[in-house]
Amino acid sequence: MQGALAATASAAGRPPPCLLAVSKLQPARAIAELATGGQQAFGENYVQEARAKQAALNDPTLQWHLIGHLQSNKAREAAQTFDWIQSVDRPALVEALGRHRPTSVTRLNVLIQVNIDDEPGKHGAMPEHVAALAGAVAAEGRLRLRGLMAIPTPANAAKRRAAFAAMRQLFDGLAARFDGMDTLSMGMSEDYAMAIEQGATMVRIGSALFGPRPTQVTAHTDIRPVP
Numbered sequence: 421m422q423g424a425l426a427a428t429a430s431a432a433g434r435p436p437p438c439l440l441a442v443s444k445l446q447p448a449r450a451i452a453e454l455a456t457g458g459q460q461a462f463g464e465n466y467v468q469e470a471r472a473k474q475a476a477l478n479d480p481t482l483q484w485h486l487i488g489h490l491q492s493n494k495a496r497e498a499a500q501t502f503d504w505i506q507s508v509d510r511p512a513l514v515e516a517l518g519r520h521r522p523t524s525v526t527r528l529n530v531l532i533q534v535n536i537d538d539e540p541g542k543h544g545a546m547p548e549h550v551a552a553l554a555g556a557v558a559a560e561g562r563l564r565l566r567g568l569m570a571i572p573t574p575a576n577a578a579k580r581r582a583a584f585a586a587m588r589q590l591f592d593g594l595a596a597r598f599d600g601m602d603t604l605s606m607g608m609s610e611d612y613a614m615a616i617e618q619g620a621t622m623v624r625i626g627s628a629l630f631g632p633r634p635t636q637v638t639a640h641t642d643i644r645p646v647p
């Protein structure tokens with residue numbers, strides 16, 4: 421996978437992106453296998469599922485990213501569980517994460533999720549609200565503003581490319597105003613090549629890496645290889 425990402429980036433004249441391995445619904449042993457091969461960053465959609473896997477794997481070198489929607493009543497647990505939260509999309513969440521990030525660990529890395537398709541009802545901050553939200557993250561002592569995330573879902577390739585390009589433009593504008601913005605997270609198994617061409621610095625890949633996702637969580641916590 422890393423080779424394919426690097427080749428795509430090189431052909432587009434871009435630096436190779438970071439690979440986030442999206443391990444939601446995958447058993448802990450699948451994570452252990454990739455970790456043995458050197459993969460360190462894993463993405464999960466649910467707080468409880470991530471905690472169960474962390475406990476099973478007990479590997480402090482792994483880095484955990486929350487990429488699913490975060491409800492405010494889970495903010496405290498999320499702030500204690502993850503290294504990165506990619507789905508920050510409203511001021512109340514910024515405040516809650518800042519308040520609950522333990523002082524005993526490093527600052528919580530934050531990406532602002534953007535509703536770049538402008539679809540009502542979709543998660544993510546509207547583009548016109550992103551700058552104010554970035555300012556709020558930057559002002560929280562326990563949070564570290566790292567960039568933006570999006571899950572564009574337009575109907576066709578041309579619109580999707582335009583959405584990725586709009587994300588890159590938004591990112592570049594904010595990176596000029598805020599220190600430490602180094603991450604633009606966009607692109608999944610189906611569209612990572614297009615995202616890299618448009619300037620993604622991190623791609624989130626699940627099924628192309630692990631194979632098809634199980635439909636429900638099974639045996640998260642058993643990390644023994646399949647006999």
Ligand SMILES: *Cc1c(COP(=O)(O)O)cnc(C)c1O
Pocket residue numbers: 442444465487488571608609610624625626627628
């Ligand atoms: C599930 C998920 C992915 C990975 O999807 P694949 O199509 O399996 O690569 C990436 N990002 C988010 C936010 C997801 O929920």
